[in-house]
Amino acid sequence: MITMTTVGYGDVTVGSDCGQMFTMFIIVLGFVLYMFSLPTLLEILLGTHQSSKFRQSYNNLIKQEGLVIVVGSITEKNVSCFLKELLHPDKQGRPTFSVILLHPSFPTPGLSSILKSHYTRVQYYQGSALNYNDLMRCGLSIAKSVIVLADSHCSNPIKEDNANLLRVASIKNALSSIPIILQLLMNDSKKLLKCLPGWVPGRDVPLCLFECKLKILAQTCITPGFSTLLCNLFFATGLTSSGMKLASSHNSIWRELYATGACNGICSVVLSVSFIGMRTAEVGRICYEELGLTLISVGKGEKIIHQGSIGYFIANHLVDIQVVHYYCFKCHSGRSRNLSPCSCHSPQGQDKTNETFSFIDESYTFNDDLCQITSPPTCPIQSPYFPPPTSLNDHIVVCVFASSDSMSISLMSLFGPLQQAGDTEHSIVVVSNPDYFEREWSGLEDTTHIYFVPGHPLDSATLSEAQIESCSVCILLTGVAVNEQDNCQEHGIEDNEVVLCALKLRHKLGEKVSIISDLAIDSSIHLLDGSSQSGWPPHLSDAFALGQAFLPSVFDSITTAILYNPDIMCLLESLLNLKPPQQDMSTSLPSLNQSNTKIIQISMQSADYRRFSGLQYKELYVHMTAEDLLCLGIYRQKHQGSYQRFMIAAPPHDVILFHDDVVLAVLLCSELESLLSAV
Template sequence: MANGGGGGGGSSGGGGGGGGSSLRMSSNIHANHLSLDASSSSSSSSSSSSSSSSSSSSSVHEPKMDALIIPVTMEVPCDSRGQRMWWAFLASSMVTFFGGLFIILLWRTLKYLWTVCCHCGGKTKEAQKINNGSSQADGTLKPVDEKEEAVAAEVGWMTSVKDWAGVMISAQTLTGRVLVVLVFALSIGALVIYFIDSSNPIESCQNFYKDFTLQIDMAFNVFFLLYFGLRFIAANDKLWFWLEVNSVVDFFTVPPVFVSVYLNRSWLGLRFLRALRLIQFSEILQFLNILKTSNSIKLVNLLSIFISTWLTAAGFIHLVENSGDPWENFQNNQALTYWECVYLLMVTMSTVGYGDVYAKTTLGRLFMVFFILGGLAMFASYVPEIIELIGNRKKYGGSYSAVSGRKHIVVCGHITLESVSNFLKDFLHKDRDDVNVEIVFLHNISPNLELEALFKRHFTQVEFYQGSVLNPHDLARVKIESADACLILANKYCADPDAEDASNIMRVISIKNYHPKIRIITQMLQYHNKAHLLNIPSWNWKEGDDAICLAELKLGFIAQSCLAQGLSTMLANLFSMRSFIKIEEDTWQKYYLEGVSNEMYTEYLSSAFVGLSFPTVCELCFVKLKLLMIAIEYKSANRESRILINPGNHLKIQEGTLGFFIASDAKEVKRAFFYCKACHDDITDPKRIKKCGCKRLIYFEDEQPSTLSPKKKQRNGGMRNSPNSSPKLMRHDPLLIPGNDQIDNMDSNVKKYDSTGMFHWCAAKEIEKVILTRSEAAMTVLSGHVVVCIFGDVSSALIGLRNLVMPLRASNFHYHELKHIVFVGSIEYLKREWETLHNFPKVSILPGTPLSRADLRAVNINLCDMCVILSANQNNIDDTSLQDKECILASLNIKSMQFDDSIGVLQANSQGFTPPGMDRSSPDNSPVHGMLRQPSITTGVNIPIITELVNDTNVQFLDQDDDDDPDTELYLTQPFACGTAFAVSVLDSLMSATYFNDNILTLIRTLVTGGATPELEALIAEENALRGGYSTPQTLANRDRCRVAQLALLDGPFADLGDGGCYGDLFCKALKTYNMLCFGIYRLRDAHLSTPSQCTKRYVITNPPYEFELVPTDLIFCLMQFDHNAGQSRASLSHSSHSSQSSSKKSSSVHSIPSTANRQNRPKSRESRDKQKYVQEERL
């Protein structure tokens, strides 16, 4: 090659025969396309090979193909003349493609002709067989059969090979999946080699034995060739196989590699077509089980198509622009790198077109014209869809990573800002000490901005993941198998409670199916739906599975308020975690909030209490440890565990007894566990009671390793998994032996109680027999009864009134103590509820409406012990402020009523209560003095009312004279503190309380349901009604259980303590003398004021301290024992019917202790009138 020629020399000349200095490749790709002109040909006459073809003068305007040369080196003597041979590479691909296509078409044509000929010949032979005889036919059949067997054998062999090849290339087997993934990986490897080689000239001489990338590319293509053969064998339609994209890619990439080895030269050519293999990327990921969702598959598909088209088009532009147009003798080429071409294609597709890089060749521009049409359409459709898919990708779609040494729970179901905030406020309360539990929320809807902000505020303990518990994949994401528990929240305000319960039951089924051992605590709205949980095989309440039925507990709380007004507020505050709010002023809020700070805790009792009776331990805890113990857990090796509330002095405590305490802090409850008589007997400050080193305590700790730090039994095994922690209680109760009255009750022909002995029972009655007209109700002269005002119609959801009646029909009441229940409401609705009520005695129905004053006067609402206002239509209204309109209107209607004083004398139908153990016959031995007479009610404000609310903020409308702010929390409002309002939202705290201590729910249910047990629930699930049973010693023994009552201080044996006495003295006296356990006060709101006209409203004080001063008008909440002898005579035990809203008036569960002398001096006419009224009640 001439040095400094006008053709563009960049290379130095050599000696004769081309054996001079070696030619160096220029880094500029344009150096590959040198041409010889006239001046360069004359100056290079000494060159041996190049001058022979250009000795005559030639012009640049007359280009010739053979005048083009490529750089030649001595190490790679691919061509002595240096001519380009791109056509050889392209021809190998074209010949392979069209040659194979021609062979396939020729084969199909011949096969078609052969089939036609054979078909015609077959018809001729068949005609000959019909014409010939059977003997000739037998002679000709044999060779035909042999031929058919040979053809069948050949077809079978070919089919087997074809099936084998199909299995090898499919992803149905492990070998097929490995092969498919390997082919894709090698294709990407070949594409990477192309990216590397794209920095070299388009065509250059390469030595196969020295070029490492060419050797790798050769190995890859040999594998592609073998895989192509497998695909060809497995293809059913060879023609379509030959024309598909992957086959075309192989045609234009595999043969040129073999040509490169033969010619010792390399040509980039169409190797960029390997980028089309990226289209199969989503299939590969599906084979590897990486892509599972439709959105992810679609996203990967769009990305792979877009990127593969982009890279392939860039490769074509790179080829034609660096080569030039063939008809221009490749003189109009330009030097562009591959990545510049990628940039050019992107700005072209996006219609930006900066103009800094553009196509110069005609082929390049022609390609760009068509590419703009397709590329612009693809860019405009694919890119927005890709962005949308990425934008719609779940923000909370990750997986939970468990932290070593830290438990986590999964919360699902109804996840809203209200439900989550209420749950977190109680679960993460500071009074729970160190809550080393992480909360994982799982919901199928992403949180809104407010809920997201709430999660961020608790980011150290809360995580949210989007998904469904019905999807096993989502359960695996939140590590449900290692979770400590799963909590399912319900929508308390849904329009269809049964549908909501069905959804939660399905969640339980899904979770239990995925991991049967997981502990589940779920909220249920309807009591009858709890039976469906028993159908789940892995549901086991003994292992911690609990269903918190909101209707059961809500109506149970309300029922207990009928027996002791204000108890619903006290119990709701006990299992809710509330911080202490200190108020300096001497107001009712100060004492109320001091009680609100108390909660329910459990702790194992110290060995110092072993051998002591329950009242003795209870008194010691209250006086010395400043703790109120109300119950213990009884559990033996051969009996189921049960909770005994105030069991009495017949019970002796043994090792490992679990006690239930009311205290303001978990640290205070530890005193019961650390107490040592030797070390702490002389300590007066309970805060100094700490862990000591006595042998007794050490021994107890060794025996009970799980109780070293039980706190509130925070899910660390607890009683359920500790067989050695079962308390062994010795019962020496003579009352358990049936007395004369109990033996008299054992009548084999009379069923007075249900089969469990827990509730009063009667034969089923038709609803027509209990319906009262307005005149009949007025003539009955009802008094000391419970009026239930209910709003509902034929389409309303059922409330479950059985849960309201059952606690009022508990068997620990004697029959004459049962309060008559009168329902006032729509008869159509009550007919739907009656199936669950027809086995309870003393129930009547007045069809009407609670808004009718005539109906209310007919049932003597001014003489009732409690008026309950319920609504079944609350969840059918979208506006939350109007959900409670019926209940609020009914409450205001009753409060505005006025009554005549002429019937006030009827209130004296009841007398007082004499605690067990007091001498009723001798007035000399009785410490009581006189009987309390009750004035009549002249205004509806003094009628005891409890109203159910759905929306907490509507409580402001119940009392028009209070000063509650609309934003005040429910528990701080006056109606709730007074026990006249109850909202289902207060039950939300039971979820976290049950998780930390699974005995709390059992205790609450024992207190409020009147004795409902899991066995009773299983029985109701079978028959949907209580079953009557004959009285036996075992069933009658079930009556021996505590009940809640209110004790009056205005008169009776505690009257001396009522005027300035200490609450602690009252506590000890009641406990020692009558086995009555006091736990709260129901005080007049303005008792601390010395004004003559005090307000009749009362409020609740929970667990007051020992030195708390009492006033005469106080009513004391107490747990009283069952009196076996009270049923012998109605005169020995009766209830006073009066309103606790009055300063001198107490509800029917308020018990005074009258003297026998006063009772004997009662006028005969009064006794006759009481007797007539009692007969009327018995008839009802």
């Protein structure tokens, strides 16, 4: 009684009437609090507290617009970045979700702290995706989508993919109509998707992490600045007010310009019927001049607008592009503000915008080229030891930090686009473990201009043999850990070799050679910076702004973007597939169904564009639309005479062009032009 009421033994008493009234209130409150806590105390004493807490059935107490179930690799490292992207407040105008994490084991202390920070929208259920009752208990029948996460840090990617494929099969058996976003690691795992019952391409979207990463890096070698541009457009954690203060606190003009572009994102909308029959570039000019929006692409690179064509724009907020859906030349031409829908056009055919949340898009067909499977040849593996010639210049050095037991990550996804990029033959020198490269060689035997130097990338003699001093780009790739012991316990130490090699090369080569580090942990990027910026978000750090690192959290951003808008996968295919990789490049011809867009760079020092130096960016944008080019941004020197450059995505109209600027643009080609260019 004394413990429950917390008023003591009576040796000290209250004499006043107010004090006695207060003591009576404390006694009653003590009884109430004790009764509420008694069941929890009994559950803890009996060991059933966690079991009952995480075994309940779904009850949507907080009204959200949808439910998303997340299964697969649910770890503190995976979930923290994913939830930050999914639940970020910058997603204005997007649907709000309740999120359920389903995993067989109880949450770790670190994961529990993450759940507490998102307790209003995230719930953790203990159970298995292979159990029908557990799936139904999580609300599968009313869920909008299921996301299957993969662990890119696992020791056995094949085993990880097989487990995720089995989870997909179980979910489809429970409810075949549920849309699924599936993360895979290995390219060959995608072969099994056609065997899964209920898997529908377009409604169900696979994302091959290794292949997507390598293709982004390949495109960055061809058009420097592309990786920074693409990743910034997908990051939901755009520029906040605190981030803007950080950028401006250094009184650095280049950081402020970079931050201006970093706050943009990708939005899509069904184009107005007023644009039907027009050239895509002309629509881009109208949207830029009158609406202030930057058009990236239409569909999979459509050159002419059709009924229901989907346009992809660079914008600050979702509401900015909604006007494109109901734009009318008669009522809206010449007006840039306070536009409202008019009655000139029938609403038929205009009922699909990304304001309406839908996971099923019948007009979307998934292109296997993005995650194409490269089957190994049937002939025996020959020796892959081809030393580079003694006089290589402007070649690409690829350093893979892998051991003799590391699994292949299919480097063909990196080498294929490099060897098919226009008229330039890119010589590639690979530095890695010989046993590892022999496994990679099974998919590279038909390639040319690929040389191999056995050894460790941290060895100076090995790097000299690869002629690192005369290369144009050096890519430092993180290999797959052989076993769990290779994943160091200290957070961020996973990138020790990559970071040390990057710092060593930068000290040796300076800024002349572009060094791109493939990081396993986002926070490691601050080790690449020359100054202390621990308070900065990773995508606002100098190393990322200058294109010196690839952040793994971009896959969480892409997965979240696909959840909100499945059509984003179509844009990825359009931007990353310059030409589909061929199994036999000597005899195979490209398909007419391939992407009809190409990312190119245009120098302001070229004869055709030299006259735009000193003019405003909007004048260049309008001029380039006449040549079927859509400008994406400016790749500008950090300071006069510097080798380092930063990317300004969708610059303001009044930005002045410099004579040494480089512009990234999307070249729109017809299907026949794409075929002739490839041949």
